[in-house]
Amino acid sequence: MRAITLALFLAAPLALSATDAQAFGAHVTGVHITAAQLDALQVGTTRQDDIRGQFGTPARREQVGDTQIWYYDYVKIPPFGKNIQESTVFEFNAKGVLVAKSKTNAVGKTGNPLLDAANGK
Template sequence: MRTYALALLLAAPLVFAAAPAHANPFGDHVTGIEFTQAQLDELEIGKTTQDQIRGKYGAPTRREQLGDTQVWYYDYARIKAFGRNVQESTVFEFGKDGRLKEKSKGGAPASTGNPLLGG
């Protein structure tokens, strides 16, 4: 019995290490795509195209057409089991040529409809 308990104790860290990067052992609920500052830095104003962003990150959560500018929103939310929840949007603006004009990252979208996030 003692050997079995020791084997379980030694194997536990391996289970978490082998889990995919997006897996969360604490039960957090995650929706959307989180953009890191490094990912944003890779996207060049005037050079990066809509097709490149869609190809790398998938379709945006929401889209808007404002005159000649198309705006893409990638919403992200993490409802944490411990600590504060995270809710943010990464916004890309494209000119009519399909090239990136602006990029920004900010707080939560107006409403998610999720009562656990308060909106």
């Protein structure tokens, strides 16, 4: 009976990790915005408060003339497989209304010196 209990106790972490095997042991930073979430945001109607409420405060912001640009960076480094690096970009007019949105497959500086060095930044 003790052997069965010990086997179940030792197997529990493996069973739990199998449910999310892709994320197990992965280093993740930033906010992951899916394509479906991005598609749901409407240019011309979505406001800054809507995006901040859904995804939180952006990692980076820039002001270019009357346009404010928000960046949501996301990095996932799994123990096996391919790294994911992307940045979701939102542009707003002076009234805070979304005028453009895009997603790139590379990010600028992450703020993590080790990741930045690994990425050549």
